[in-house]
Amino acid sequence: MADELLTARGIDLTYGGNRLFGGPGLKVLHGVDVTIRRGETVGIVGESGSGKTTLGRALLRLVDVSAGEIRFDGQDITRARDGQMRPLRRRMQMIFQDPMASLNPRHSVRRILVEPILLHRLASNGREAEARVLKILDRFTLPRAVLDRNPHELSGGQRQRIGIARAALLEPDFVLADEIVSGLDVSTQAQVLNLLRDLSRDMGLAMAFISHDLSVIRAVCDRVYVMRLGKVVEEGRCEDVFAAPKSEFTRALLDAIPLPEIDPGWLARKSPLEEAAAAESLPP
């Protein structure tokens, strides 16, 4: 279908493993199917160890899958070499969880934002590139003075907006956002999420939004994939999944979110999954 931008079909992924001696490795994705259409924001949710981050990395070809097929804009990129991937790199960007770790601490914000534009030849000279940068700073309500600062001189919310700006400046078709608000305070979180929502709408951006937080997913995503132990256990439009989750696991995840209003029964209420687990025990 023409409006499919990024698709994964039946992907398996095993970390480690030893081809020569047949070591088993650790299989973290089991036959995962994902479709991301143009302009659509897709949530990928799960707990730690569910494989959501690995899936995101596989979609960008940052890790190699052991089976299955990944297509970007009609092109099979499952085994594409670095050289074949390079022209696509500008079109698929990533925003990271921790901007402190993903922005070079020794570079000024100017350099962080201007350099990729020149590298991808989206502007013919530095002045033109900086004009683009200034435009996006205004849009992101960042003062122009940040250009001469280094990342550590900014607040957490400002840093994360720089991370988003860096991705947006390259005018990508697809952005992977991996837990990008989990380190932010709620007041800043709302600001960053609104910005991202407007941006994806205005640019017609397709986005995979990875998070452990279903409330955040509900706020920004059109569709959601719920992952558990390397498999997709539920998939659908947010309205449908949140109104009537089909999977026991999705229901358990929703039940586990404490809402900011008194609910006397919440603490005692156990999901069927929890009943089954009853108490934790050591692995044998």
Place this chain on the structure above:
Amino acid sequence: MTRSLLSIAGLSAVSDRDRGAPILRKVALALERGEVRGLVGESGAGKSTIAKALLGILPRTVRVTGGTIRFEGRDLLTAPAAVLRQIIGSEISLIPQDPQTALNPGRRIEAQLTDGLRLRRGMSAREAHARALTLLEEVHIREPDRVLRAYPHELSGGMRQRVLIASAFALEPKLVIADEPTTALDATVQKQILRLIRGMQKAHGTGVVFVTHDLGVVAQICDSVTLLYAGQVIEEGRTADVLASPQHPYTKALIAAGPRYDRPDAGLKPVPQAVFDQLRAEIGIT
């Protein structure tokens, strides 16, 4: 008049590293026996500083400039070291934030769980072992025998947090400081741990100061709540009252800022700049 379990008054502190910038401004807080009080705020609000002051573990760069912390009437800030040693760890204990780093990776669970029982309560190895077994059963750990022989890396994050809760309650403290005890955990595990802390606290009649940034957690586990901003108390009261009819615009704005899965159209409203301006004017930050 019955004496509060804990009563903090006029507590002020500055950071020496940050040119004497105030980090606590005349904080007042009272906690009754068996009460769970939430200490909420965004980063830099001073909630962890208060928790550290209660445990006598403020970093050297933080200087208390005034106020009192009365625990059963005794001021912890002026008490001699010998008295503090009697109180902290035994009558006041801690459930730490990160279960990965709070346990010594090189010692078995049994050794870590029985230290306090032997040193503080003078139990024999055998008595302490028996008590540790009961404690692990109390925090719903299966096969407590095996867990006692295990090293921390063999346990899941949730199990480690259970062990730390057992350890916090081991000496029957009157006050437990829970410093963001579920922030590092998955939501489903968080719920179990919250349930456990509430259950233990009720069974033992323990007062709890629960540090968190999550108003949802406050709603489900705290009897009362104190909201801080930049080291100052902005609002405090019974949780039900504060959440249902917040008085300060900042409290209202914080409640409206959090996304809600059940109401996609509500929530996600950034705290307006006017609210921050008002806060700064009230506090006197220029």
